[in-house]
Amino acid sequence: MIELSDVRKVFPARRTAGEVVALDGVSLSVARGEFAGVVGPSGSGKSTLARLVNLLERPTSGTVTVDGRVLTDLDAAGVREARRSIGMIFQHFNLLDSRTAAGNVEHPLELAGVGRTERRRRVAELLDLVGLADRHASRPAQLSGGQKQRVAIARALAARPSVLLCDEATSALDPASTTGVLELLRQVRAELGLTVLLITHEMSVVRAVCDSAVLMSDGRVVDGGPLTEVLARPDSALAAQLVPAPAGSGVGGDLVLVTVTDAIPHGAVLQTLTAELGLSVEVVGGSVETVAGRRFGQLLLRVEGDDGRLDPALARLRAGGALVERTAAGDPRPQPDADDAPPRPHREPDVQRLADAPDVQR
Numbered sequence: 001m002i003e004l005s006d007v008r009k010v011f012p013a014r015r016t017a018g019e020v021v022a023l024d025g026v027s028l029s030v031a032r033g034e035f036a037g038v039v040g041p042s043g044s045g046k047s048t049l050a051r052l053v054n055l056l057e058r059p060t061s062g063t064v065t066v067d068g069r070v071l072t073d074l075d076a077a078g079v080r081e082a083r084r085s086i087g088m089i090f091q092h093f094n095l096l097d098s099r100t101a102a103g104n105v106e107h108p109l110e111l112a113g114v115g116r117t118e119r120r121r122r123v124a125e126l127l128d129l130v131g132l133a134d135r136h137a138s139r140p141a142q143l144s145g146g147q148k149q150r151v152a153i154a155r156a157l158a159a160r161p162s163v164l165l166c167d168e169a170t171s172a173l174d175p176a177s178t179t180g181v182l183e184l185l186r187q188v189r190a191e192l193g194l195t196v197l198l199i200t201h202e203m204s205v206v207r208a209v210c211d212s213a214v215l216m217s218d219g220r221v222v223d224g225g226p227l228t229e230v231l232a233r234p235d236s237a238l239a240a241q242l243v244p245a246p247a248g249s250g251v252g253g254d255l256v257l258v259t260v261t262d263a264i265p266h267g268a269v270l271q272t273l274t275a276e277l278g279l280s281v282e283v284v285g286g287s288v289e290t291v292a293g294r295r296f297g298q299l300l301l302r303v304e305g306d307d308g309r310l311d312p313a314l315a316r317l318r319a320g321g322a323l324v325e326r327t328a329a330g331d332p333r334p335q336p337d338a339d340d341a342p343p344r345p346h347r348e349p350d351v352q353r354l355a356d357a358p359d360v361q362r
Helices: 046-053 076-083 101-111 116-129 145-157 175-192 203-209 237-242 266-276 307-319
Strands: 002-011 020-030 035-039 061-066 086-089 163-167 195-200 212-217 220-226 254-261 280-291 294-304 323-327
Touching (some): 002 046, 020 046, 020 220, 035 046, 035 203, 046 061, 046 163, 101 116, 116 145, 145 175, 163 175, 175 203, 195 203, 212 237, 220 237, 254 307, 266 307, 307 323
Parallel strands (some): 035 195, 035 212, 086 163
Antiparallel strands (some): 002 061, 212 220, 254 294
């Protein structure tokens, strides 16, 4: 559905700054109906990638394909037509203060020349879909942040897009509003068959809604794939952020880090090591997260016993499908460098008039 092939984006040098390589050989594939995430620190190229999907920015090289159309081969008129199938929502909503919630949702339909009766029917349908049927006459100043984002989602859906781009759509929201907006995005994806590409710095958002994700750094994709496969790779930088390994500093003895799932619960791991193999096991730490609808956890164990029994025990766990790493004392799976920790997201410029907003909203 969305295909980026060896995309490179270079911003030319300016008087006060040199050339900037924002994207460097990025390839990305998102299947129809998939909820895909793009994560990474500020400056990694996430938002530039999103703007390339609807050609708000043209790549320096490479191709962008959406729903079978190679957008990079289209002229300006063709791109404008293609953007009708791509909705987009932003961190700061970009609503028109002079219009009501209904008026904001209706505006792109007006620009598209849709008749008044059909516009009003469509607006009522969309406000009901996003849970704001009773707030159609409210202006943005009368709405909470979560409600404003719901209006923005309704506006993005007005033209019946097949793709929805979400650029830090929950970063300005409180936790309760974030949960509500994510549930709404999951609902509209299921009901409307949308393909969703979500740009975020929040791993909790990826865990909550994404089927797959890629991790970006310095304009490149450094890791990614279906989340259930990513979490099965012991050397995955993305997995280390999705389900962080518990700290084991200051703990002596043989340490074993086990990734457990709903298919291989921690109880089965402990049963194998203790009751069946006679090893003395102490749980040093652990964490459990729900990712892509499945439970994944990290269990850090200190094992006492004959090394001659430990290695076969770990082999038995691996044969049963568990992901097992034997680590040095106090040194579980390496975590991402501090420099890779996601900082505060880049702020989108405020748009006071829809005419100033990107074409994808029109």
